[in-house]
Amino acid sequence: MAEKLSDRALEIGANVERFVRNVVIPYEKDTRRDHHGAPLDELVYEMRDKARAAGVLTPHILADGSHLTQLETAYVLQKSGLSPLGPLAVNTMAPDEGNMYLIGHVGSPEMKQRFLKPLVEGRARSAFFMTEPAGENGAGSDPSMMKTTCKLDGNHWVINGRKAFITGAEGASVGIVMAKADEGACMFLVDLPDPAIRIEHVPNTIDSSMPGGHATVIIDNLRVPADQMLGVAGEGFKYAQIRLSPARLSHCMRWHGCCERAHEIASDYANRREAFGKPLIDHEGVGFMLAENLIDLKQAQLMIDWCASVLDTGSLGTVESSMTKVAVSEALMRIADRCVQVMGGTGVTDATIVEQIFREVRAFRIYDGPTEVHKWSLAKKIRRDWKAAQS
Template structure:
């Protein structure tokens, strides 16, 4: 395995980090102070600056203004962007648009590419991926999808109920997972559709309020009611929905890990800075072993997380599915981020709880990472199946 970061990628990551320091973090502080929500105009202004600095869309082809980096190369770049929650939005590598761009880049036909992907890659539009349904529909077990698409002449008519569709408040189009052949196994009977926002029958019921306050673009509940789409709205082929979802979610899980590692790393720096300057019981907090161990454990766990990200990214870059490695990285990094942020809040005491620092907001917002794109328990199930398959058979044999 080769984890060498090419020099040109290191240079990009360095520039992204500087951009985040100079442009994103001042706005982040301003929003923390005022309690205001991030507006579309603020994001567009950040994006204008990012494009001007030639720090745009790391995963997209250079022909569309992107940086053309592969899954391994983006790790340090996404981590640098992730040092502020505004960084990925600024340089256009935030979820869910980043995962949707990856999906479209792989599977959209020429017409779909021109209509949906190119404007998205340029930052002219927003997108959403609509898979999860409220009970009794699909959540952790995506095979339970209830949303149906039924053929009607040359069209498909979609009916269903989804929720937690991120970016749904702003999305110019939705990628909808729906069952097209209820008699087939869901892995062969489910299809993805590209639905422009203005399609009649897309009813946004509400933005679901979530822990950590308002998220840019929201996480909406939607009723799809007789949403009529032409056959050409199918992404990939009929019945390929799960295969496409897997190709989107594998890398998307890793990119979440990369971005959240950036936040956790910055949290560690903030907490260390506080502990160095704050005195208690006759010396700096950094002189107390309990604090030192919290710092050391955080540093060690972040390092383990990065190595796991690199391994899974390396395997994906070799053309492997890397399902188990991606699951291992997702669990480890999501839980590491939770632990690191918890320790950093603890080290900063009352200041950690206050909104004077971003730690309390990150602590709240990061909690969802142990649930979305597969709860930790579900990824452990994937890892356990692999362990049992490999070692269980040997035991019996």
């Protein structure tokens, strides 16, 4: 990959990797966590202060506001992912990274100054309010099922509904709220907290790397000035598509870095630990698992690079990002599982970060669409293409 990358990407990536390995990884044992195990904002902003001082904060967005290419971003975000805390520390985390991308592409100059600037500076967190409770048949993997409504009242829009699994809602300062109007889906930028947006519940989940968890919230007569609508009424799904593929891909980037780290730890363990008269690595059953990790890591890397290169042409990359999300999330799950297996009892304890990486990657198979939804969507494309070929 290195021969394809600009010198700037190689330099930024090297600086981010150095910072994550030397500064962030020691924070993995820091006890400043909530009862769900997620890092407290105190910890997040302390790390960000150090990232700012080291010149690696929000490394994918340059000083003039321009972004690295997707291929360059892939390299840098993988380096940030070498620790589950890395994306938080250098401000490449979800959902903020995707929200910054969306506001940067759709927001007005006023919106960028008010809402985007503090996010890029790493002084605020954000949340994306789209998913809705399953029991109410609301929007999940199918956004067209959205139940949350918005109605124009004078120079304000009034929003009502419930949202579920809203990552980082608790403690966020900026919100992007999706709702349905007569014109179609709409997006709004809002300041948080707001008394009209009430956190109902933050469930305990298998993952624990994201501050604020994944909240269920009630939106009760939220009044938003008309000039805080992102874009125009009825274009919300179009804007979601702008965010969708890069956000899917950046998940792949970050968790690839984590699994690279897990593989490093498992490989070190297998070379040091002896059983039945020789190091574990010399037992074929163990050595082959680590060899398979190398293969999966490389294949996942190539899929990420391929999809990134498609996005860099200006394409939405919807199909390519679906394929990549499936291939990479499944490969990373295999890698994380093998790392736990290689390390035996140690692998299921918090003695190393491998156990957490396993949990985080298991959740990744659901983030931004479960594997099965993407396969179903791809199968529909195959059907459409077949029909088109017959006509």
